[in-house]
Amino acid sequence: MRLIAEKRENSSRLFRFSAPFVSVLIALFVAGFLLIFAGVNPGEAYVEIFREALGSSYGLSETLVKTTPLIFAGLGVSLAFRMQIWNIGAEGQIYMGAMGASWVALFSGIQNHWIMLAAMFSAAFCCGGLWAGVAGFLRAKWRVNEVIITLLMNYIAILWVDYLVYGPWKDPKGFNFPLTAQFSDAARFSEYFDTRLHSGFFLALFCALLIYLFMERTIWGYEIKVIGSNPKAAQYAGMKTGMAIFLVLFLSGAIAGIAGFSEVAGLQHRLQHGISPGYGYTAIIIAWLAKRSALGVVIVSFLMGVLLVGGDSLQISWQLPVAFVYAFQGLILFFLLASDFFIQYRVRLKGGRANG
């Protein structure tokens, strides 16, 4: 007797649709054991996550606050995924976007609210885009591995922002904390319902709609999909794959950069050390879980927002490290990959001799 895997003729749609949710559930189950080992009651912890993140209007607003940068970064990463390009550098692109927006906010002296926001947006867009564009250029020109380049550039971007906020941009009145002076009112988003929920959230939803239209209703979106699924065919069809790789990575980074703009304009109102606690890495999971849809990115970002808000409260009440959320996210990905296998293959016990 032995186990064999055979390809399914066609996979069940129900199975395909439910796989991400089942993966999250199994990951919750396995993470429960890790929590027990760490001396935390998983049942209580999970109840707390959902109560904190969804149980009150304040909790819900905090969840949406965390959902906002995740949507931008998730959209950016998933755009590149469509073309089979791996942008693992959303974290660094968020930092560079935040830096660009802060540069405008601190030093441009623009008084008008809308001109200021437009200028900050453009700076963040360009900084994030160019940061990812380096990897795009290298990949398009010499096929340099974009996974490693985008990832290594995260470290450089974070160190660069640290250099600024510990050095030349440090607020002289900031009691030596690593942060810049506060932005003027012109450089801030409106906030709503007496919570920290800010215009960035609605900008993120709008951005998701634009990406959806771009991918589904324009020739460029179509080209991206073709190059992603069959680069040879794309080349025969006369598509400029090299240029497309550069542009897609640029756009991918630019959208992640907007997350940085939204964080400094809507939430922090200044540039400071550690402005993103890993949103760019969570974005990779979001993009993978959401498969191919911009709407999926919004939904999964919200799920991850719940997890992050809940994780923050676990940190306070159980002294769990914030990074624990990464372990959980890793588990989700493992189970998602495993479920992909069971979608494609049927496992059967085959009788008889092993050589049969």
Added chain:
Amino acid sequence: MVEILLDATVRAGTPILFATLGAIINERAGIINLGIEGLMLIGALAGFAATSLSGSLLIGVIAAFVAALLAGSVHGFITVQLRGNQIVSGLALTMFGIGITALFGRSMVGLTIAGFERLTIPGLSMIPVIGKPFFNQDALIYLSFVLVFAIAFFFYRTRWGLALRTVGENPAAADTCGVPVNLYRFLAVSIGSGIVGIGGAYLSLASTPMWIENMSAGRGWIAVALVIFASWSSYRALAGAYLFGGITAMQLRFQAMGTTISAHILQMLPYIFTILVLVISTVRLAKGASQQPESLGQPYDREDRK
């Protein structure tokens, strides 16, 4: 002065050397492993915890090897048996490693142990200039020398090494010859991951004998890039790892000398340098000198027709 710099070079390069060697074994079998960063952390924590509980450095190193081997075997199972996406699975492993070590490392923060001490090799350590930096070091550094030669010997002088290389180049051909492709791949991923774990243990048992959350600080990613620089050869991995050790040593030296350059800028150097090296080696590989295993990154399914 040169001796001091060389000494610091070897010590800073050794964790990266172990990680690069482990990654090479993975990739020679055709499996990309982007979990190196997470595996280093798992090795670092397991090694430190086992040593501080048992008081034995040897047990610490074994624990690091076993813990990283087990974690790596998850990547192996998903990418080999389940034919899952290697990039996603590797990233998942890194995230899992960062998270799990942060969780279980809480109780280890602030503890200290007696780390590895220097063992002078008589005779060899008397060689001028290079004697002290290479032969007045700790046992793990000597282990890394042995591994460099052992891995090269394994790949080019044994049947199993030949089979493993074939599995990475052309799994269908290996399969035809009766080589159990999936078993070879799974074992290569697991054992390679274990070796990466020893690199992590070097950080927590020798470099700074303590546990610090996220103490690998991107070295795992530098190792992934170095595999390409090394064109999948263990000798060149040694050169690459020491090149990076050298950059790190010089950067630390600058800081110690009280330079006016910001520490943050200096800390960027190894990453910037890695990017430059990766670009140069990729361009060089593209000019026909490619050593990249032919089927790197592709799952093997006997039923697939190519």
